[in-house]
Amino acid sequence: MSHYQKPPELYEGLRLHQNENTGGCSPRVLEALAKLRPDQIGFYPPYAAATDAVAKYLGVAPDRVTLTNGLDEGLMALAVAYLRPSVGGPVFESIVPEPAFEIFRFDTAVAGGRLVQVMPKPDFSFPLNDVLAAITANTRVVFLTNPNNPTGLSMPLDAIRTIAQRVPPGAIVFVDEAYAEFARESFIPELAHFPNVIVGRTFSKAFGLAGLRMGCLVGAPDRMDPIRQAIPVYSVSIAAVTAVQAALTDLDHLNDYLRQVDASKALLYAACDRLGLKYWKSRSNFVLVSAGDRLDALVKGAFARGIYIRDRSTEPGCAGCARVGTGLVSHTRQFIAVMEEVLCAAR
Ligand SMILES: Cc1ncc(COP(=O)(O)O)c(C=O)c1O
Structure with missing residues (x-):
């Protein structure tokens, strides 16, 4: 690799x-940043208010949301939590339908997992049968992206449901929704029925906050726990939590x-x-x-x-x-x- x-x-x-x-972020973000006091910058940041605001925006309970320093950090933490091999244990596998966000490949390698790529069809229609055929007892993560990068195409939500029903116990299906605002579609309303699915979101794209680094993972608290342990305790800055709250008011x-x-x-x-x-x-x-x-x-x-x-x-x-x-x-x-x-x- x-x-x-x-x-x-x-x-x-x-x-x-x-x-x-x-076009950049909302002017309200700049106003909120300008109002930060020296003591707020002097202290480690609080996360509850920003988590509540993000949870409200996404329509879920706050205990289902983990803020991350960009979705990139969430992806790395997820890979470490689910793909890192234990001593003497099997090498865990991630499945990536291609073409995909290349970070999935690199995070899999960094975490010590084995990458299983599913090659695209000529028209880029979602290769559901090939993804299902790639699942093994060692599959721990299936990386899906909806809508996809770099094709911009959506995948059928039904394919997510089917994959979630077919992965082995202990595996998760990750749905990267970095571009969900543009598609006006999300799997988040279904998460209560699919506890092994984790959705990733970012405020880098539609909200124009890429420079401040703010993303989140959404899912069942018990599936999120190992990921939370792989995220540094204060990885999201006070600037990012301030910015996301201001952005969500506009x-x-x-x-x-x-x-x-x-x-x-x-x-x-x-x-x-x-x-x-x-x-x-x-x-x-x-x-x-x-x-x-x-x-x-x-x-x-x-x-x-x-x-x-x-x-x-x-x-x-x-x-x-x-x-x-x-x-x-x-x-x-x-x-x-x-x-x-x-x-x-x-x-
Ligand atoms: C599919 C996908 N996931 C995640 C990210 C990373 O987003 P962030 O800026 O929140 O780290 C990107 C950024 O390009 C992306 O395209």
Whole structure:
């Protein structure tokens, strides 16, 4: 397993390569941060009020929510809790339907688990039978993402139910809902009936808080316990707990962004149609575009003009593809103009 290649630190141009909210957070977040007192920063942070606010937003009891320093921390803690082998015990397995968020692979390796990749179908429809066939007595985690990154596609909720019924006792099904706000769909209302499912959420994307690092895990307290033990006691900062509470008072800011994402996707699809590019209709704030043998020209041409998009061509099933953030309409228009210029020149 090669090491995770963190994207280079590019902040001068238009960042359409990490699925962030390029419009940033609600102004209420900045106001709340500015009001923090020196003693609040001097003390270890309290979590109850932020946990209550997040639980209310997600429609669950607070004891079902664990705040994490970004969902990334939740993923690592989950991998450590469920995949770390005991001395002399079996090597536990994680199942990852590809293409997927690459962190699942790296966290599995760090925790000492064995990765079982399920390769995609040509149309990226969810490979339920292949996932079921990959389950063994040593399966401990099935990593699902709904909607998926990098395809932007949703998976049927029924597939989650079926997998949850088929994994061995002691295993969990993890549903990464980093982009759930955009799809307006969640498995959270069903968690009471599926105690072996844990859902992950983040405030990095729709709420524009990526720089402050705030995510959470949602699930049955007893399944969450081993994960909680793998999370450093005060990993979430006072800035993050303050920010998330302020962000949750401004759902107008969220809804405006969601509307812009929908409009942006429609504009990008139309541009791809004009240029003869294949794309997948996304339920997220990005679109996977297949530029085929013009991919390099597109990624490098956009870069030269100060727009960053993510080359995903080495991910399973994604040859010739780039992932493009579709957030603020003005930013999408900027990208489309560059895409038209670059690809017309590359013909
Ligand atoms: C599917 C998925 N899960 C988790 C994350 C991590 O989110 P966070 O910023 O909360 O660590 C991302 C970020 O790109 C993601 O795409």
